[in-house]
Amino acid sequence: MKKTYILLIILAVLLINLPVKADNEIIIPFTEIKINIKPNVVEYDLSDSHIVYTTKEDNNYTLYLYDLDQDQTIIIAEQEGAKFEPSIDDQNLVYVQSEKNVMLYDIELNADLEEKITERITSSYPYETSLNPHVQDNKISYTRWFYNQDKSICQVYDLITKENKACESIIGHHQTNQDHHLDKVVWQDDRNDVNNIYLHNFTTNETRNLSDNGLNHYFPKVYNDIVIWDTKDQIYVKNLIDNSLQIISNDKAAIFSSDIDNQNIVYQSNPGGNYDIFLYNLITKDQIPVTFSLAEDKAPKIFNNHILWLRYNTGGQYALYYKNIKPYTDKLFTQLTLETIDSSSVQISWPETNTADQYYTLYRSELTGSIGEAVADHIKDDSYTDNTITANKDYYYTLRLVDVNGDQSILTQ
Known part of the structure; x- marks a missing residue:
């Protein structure tokens, strides 16, 4: 007041x-929860009801699905020598099998089955692999690498029509770190000797370079008509409706590892010396600390009212922490x-x-x-x-x- x-x-x-x-810094007053999961987490994603994550022991990786409501964990897959790169929405879980194929696991279909069923979405040939899948809106976007040609392309698979589309017809360079929402897909592209952010709209069939300013740009995310991405120490926010560009920065430290859902952006930064998680609301245009830990909090993800991040403990292990920011989402x-x-x-x-x-x-x-x-x-x-x-x-x-x-x-x- x-x-x-x-x-x-x-x-x-x-x-x-x-x-x-006391210093007038606004904080989000919800208790953070340490997820009841296995140690040594190396990758993860979340939806409203589930968290998917991978642990590593020696050179062995195990993919788990954790039910937030039931506080139960099941094993989805195990493999040696390669991460799973999982992604999840309310119904589907996708992951990479042995650095080759994208696999689909239907959460609702498998809920009551003793033997879990997975479906292979991609088929890899010699010198090819499919990586970095992302599932949302009944679509799966992923990167397809051609090792013998030293190039990669972004592709989108429609779970309803079973159609596989390239994000863009132009190939011969590296399209990586793709993300999609509704009819839009974004990716990181090095065709001009620097990493730019490209967008393709499947409705209008238009492709745009969103970041052609001579700097390197990385890890784009898209939600509705907003695209965000990381630079060396800032986050860019592109509004596709009015074509405006906003830069989120902190004069005390770099900010990066960003994610977006609805009007909220989360990221990590270390203005106090150790890394904490912050939230930026696009309506209010203010940066809000989410964590104040003496440990290192990194790589946040956001889905609706839920924020998930990795905490590096003094014992040398990573653990997952979770916070429900309702009713502050969209109204901080x-x-x-x-x-x-x-x-x-x-x-x-x-x-x-x-x-x-x-x-x-x-x-x-x-x-x-x-x-x-x-x-x-x-x-x-x-x-x-x-x-x-x-x-x-x-x-x-x-x-x-x-x-x-x-x-x-x-x-x-």
Whole structure:
């Protein structure tokens, strides 16, 4: 809450459901959970209900599927000498078998089967391999390497039509680190002697270079009409609708290893000396620390309200940690604009980011540090006019978000 004098038009930053540290750094106040999994994790992915991960012992790799609701783990596959590179959505799990073929595991189909069934999606020939699969929206994107020609291409397999498409007809260079969402696929491409980020839209059949500025760009991710990628020490955010480019940076440390879901970007950075996980909301445009660990927290992934990351412990092993950021996702904090109408009225407005099943409650207090009383409830609009104020008095406003289940944010500190 910020102090406001009603005879002035001012901008007040209002923090929703986020306690504030002594240095005014906003933190997400949810307890992190260490996942009940095997040690020595080397790779992982998550959905709303499952986590898939690989462990390594000597030169042997084991692929596990962990059920978040049931707290149960099953073994999907084992192999020697090669990672599985798993990816998961709500129904499907894909992974690479022995550095050759992409395999599909239907989570729902196999739920009640004693003998698990997998389906081979790709077929590799001599000097070829399929790597880095990603599953989402009934599609699997992956990279196909041709070792004897020293080139790789990005491909997308449709699980419904069983059709396999190349991301682009032009080949002869390296297309790697692909990602897809809906009708768009992005990848890293070195055709111009630097690594650029390319996008192909299967609906319009258009291919674009998104990052042609002479720098190297890596590991693109796409969600709807937003594409993000890493540079040496920054994250680029490309809006495909208005073609705007935003750069996320930290003047104290490099930021990288980014991931996106909906309006939220997660990444790792070490402004305090050791690596922590941070979250950036595209609506509010602020960077929020997710972890404050003395250990090293790295390589975060985000799916809906869930963040998963790897923690390097002092014993020399990696373990997975998990945090549910609901109800902060898409609504970490907002800005209040206060405009005086007359001596007894002030209009309070904010960016409208609530969904159909959410509403706002507005509180007013005459004391700093106090939420006061509700002056309006079940607000669905992006503004409210308070007609019950008195001139030359100080007022403190707090906005609270409530969803259809009655879940609401805690008080602003």
